[in-house]
Amino acid sequence: MRSKMHRGQRLTESQFGFLLALPALAVFGVIILYPLLNSFAMGFTNQSLLKPARRFVGLLNFERIFMDPNILQVFVNTFVFVICTTVLSFSLGFIWAILLNQGIRGSELLRGITLVNWIIPGTAIGFLWMWIFNGQYGVLNAVLRGLGLIEENITWLGRPMTAMAGVIIARAWQTLPWYMAFLLAGLQAVPFEQVEAARIDGANNFGVFTKIVLPNMKFIIFLILILGVIGNLQHFDIIWVMTQGGPAQATTTLAVEVYRRAFQNWELGVAAAIGVLWVLLISIFAFFYIRNLEREGQ
Amino acid sequence: MFEVRTLWQKALFVLAFVCIGIYVFFPTYWMVNTALKPAQEVFNPIPTFWPTVISLAGFKEVFRDQRIWVYLKNSLTVSLISSGLATVIAAYAGYSFSKFRYRGRKAFMYLILTAQMFPFVVLLL
Helix, strand or coil, X not given: CCCEEECCEEECHHHHHHHHHHHHHHHHHHHHHHHHHHHHXXXXXXXXXXXXXXXXXXXXXXXXXXXXXXXXXXXXXXXXXXXXXXXXXXXXHHHHHHXXXXXXXXXXXHHHHHCHHHHCCHHHXXXXXXXXXXXXXXXXXXXXXXXXXXCCCCCHHXXXXXHHHHHHHHHHHHHHHHHHHHHHHHHHCCCHHHHHHHHHCCCCHHXXXXXXXXXXXXXXXXXXXXXXXXXXXXXXXXXXXXXXXXXXXXXXXXXXXXXXXXXXXXXXXXXXXXXXXXXXXXXXXXXXXXXXXXXXXX | CCCCCCHHHHHHHHHHHHHHXXXXXXXXXXXXXXXXXXXXXXXXXCCCCCXXXXXXXXXXXXXXXXXXXXXXXXXXXXXXXXXXXXXXXXXXXXXXXXXXXXXXXXXXXXHHHHHHHCCHHHHHC
């Protein structure tokens, strides 16, 4: 191809290509890269909104974080929240996708309605589930009492274990349609001839699933699990609306802890230091995501 | 794709269908149901699964407060402008990454791909 002319100045083909990507790179630099580097730098200072000047303090913030006896619980909470939401949502989404892929009447309609969960704003989902789990007027208590499973109402979000279970159930509910959509597309791409051949060879449902369906969907499963984990590692709004990290830190994940430190205690330096650790944690998963994309692309 | 023939398979199919179906659809139904109840019925310790009286008082209340229009306008402004801008910028970048070969292309591509992976609370600090 001929090189492009631009204001009388010759641009080579690759320069022109780079020019097209420039706006995206500029936006990335201004709204992602600069704030991120700024936060990283802040992690090594004692910046606080209550004091005017900031001073370089080296690794003091990190020292303080690791001396804090509560931080271990925050990491454990994050771990529990991320693993449970991802596993619960993925497995129910997978089963739901398989059921809706069986071709019963009305499947298309149900697929459509399922996606409603995904488009409801996180804050609304938080309030909705809060209302369901409500200790006095909640429908969950009413149903369990009606079935005779509990004697008295339980304030679900007021106890550490059930509060964690509550936010996990709400978050899994929000993300289920997302997994379903991807897995449904994956299921439909499984070659029908292979399933048929396996049937002729006498495979049962379990055999078809493990020998034909899973191998064919390996890539998509890996991809959505990693994206799911990254999304859950970042998740903030449902937890914040439902429990604000409580009762007594029981549902405080890294996202909630950074927000609390920064915008309630005004300790920007410490918050940024936790943020650095958090981003490093996410980077591990991002690395696997990109490596997998790379491998599939070749 | 999977066979549902025997009684056992049918029972399992229906059970899974009903259980996940309730989990997926009931909360949304409950939201709509609660929205249509009059206030005193909402705060009934024994909830009603079907509104005995359909009341639009909640919706009237929302629209009587003029600020709802401001909120709607703000939401639309933010979402339309940001998605419009993002589409235009991303279209150019996508074309550039797919059509041209230059040094740093791959690095830039992955850099932008990671944009959504950074927790936004950290970016706000």
